[in-house]
Amino acid sequence: MIEMVIDARRKDLGGFEVGRVLPFHARRTVGPFIFLDQMGPAEFAPGSDAINVRPHPHIGLSTLTYLFEGEIMHRDSLGYTQPIRPGEVNWMTAGKGIVHSERTDPLKKSQGGPMHGMQAWIALPDEAEDLDPSFDHHAEADLPAYENNGLFARLVAGEAYGASAGVAVQSPLFYVHWEMKAGVKTAPPPGRGAGGYSERALFVARGQVEVGDRTFHPGQLIVLEPDAQPTVRASTDASVMALGGEPVGQRLIWWNFVASSQARIDAAKADWKAGRMKLPTEDDLEFIPLPDVPSTPEPAPAEVKPEPTHPV
Template structure:
């Protein structure tokens, strides 16, 4: 039933750790999901730096931010300024190009507090790679949820279990948040064998779950075989993110840029270096420079990893 297990690689981003799951050297994508980070968990002291990601560019993808705890203030070059809180979704589509920052609000920084969430990048299908950039924020009412018998499930994006979330996705996908009480059994959306999604995976955020006769713990992603129809049992209270969808085709990933075309990546690098991409109007005093790394990407199948100074 299990194709692969991926261990999150913990990275210190200057007082704040993330667990990087995708891309992985042996598995670049799951459906259209090309990047997945677990942000934290962290507890910031009052006055600590907290989240401070300077403006930086993207092309060819949508970013999906989702929090369990804390708050992040998003600003981007479409003019959007939007805090995100637990249970909400920030869905930003870069298309032909967008610039955004993510920071802790100064008032929240002065108080300190917890931070824990997920950051995903969804590669756009080829026909949508050059769409105009856009930003959408959705509260809990935009995400169908279910709760019964120790299982809480929220459909964060896409379609699953007969429901559809509000985020404006560009290709078939699903992204689900489970909270499982000890002993609860449940199942992911169906796979290819029964007319479901071609690629699926589960990321255990915390706790322990059993799939077949194997146990998986926080920080592990389980990539399922396309036709597998497993039952997942929570051995302890557990938080799990379930994700997948239909592949959109091979993608080049370099720093914050994703594309089906190396030429588009090179053009985006030149535009950012030359200052041709507008900064957010309320956050235009600094930015992350283009990394000083060789222009030629690593040979396939090993991906060029995003800049470790940028967790989103």
């Protein structure tokens, strides 16, 4: 039932740790999901820097931020300023280009507190790569939820279980948050053999779960076989993200840029270096410079490219 298991690589981004799951050298994507980070879990001391990601650019993708705990302030070049809190979605489609920052609000920084969540990048299909950029915030009311007998499920984006989330996705996908009490069983959306999605995976964010006769722990991504129809059982209270969808084709990743061609990457690099991409309206006093690392013309493991800016 299981194609492979990917262990998150812990990375210290200046006092804040993330678990980087995708891309992985042996598995770059799951459906259109081309990047997946687990933020934390962390507990920030009062007055600590917390989340402090300076303005930086994107092309060719949508970012999806989803929190279990904490708060992050988003600001972008379209003029949006939007805090995100647990159970909500910040959905930003970069298209042909957008710039944003992600920081902890000064008041929250002075108070300290927990931070735990997920950041996903979804590669855009060919016909959407040059869309005008956009940003949408979705409250819990936009996200279908179900709760019964120790299982809470929220459809964060896409379509699953006969429901559709309010997030305007550009290709077929699903992204589901499960909160499971110990002993509870559930199942992911059906796979290819049952007329469902071609690619699916489960990420354990908290606790332990069993799939078949194997037990999985926090920080592990369980990539399922296309035709598998597994039952997932919580060994302990657990938080799990189920994700997948249909691939959009080969994609290059360089820093924060995702594209179907090297020409698009090179154009974005030149635009950012020359200052042709507008900074966020309310956060324009600093930015992250273009990394001084040469790109390569063919897809390669992410480890040989400059690290994405995002811890979130």
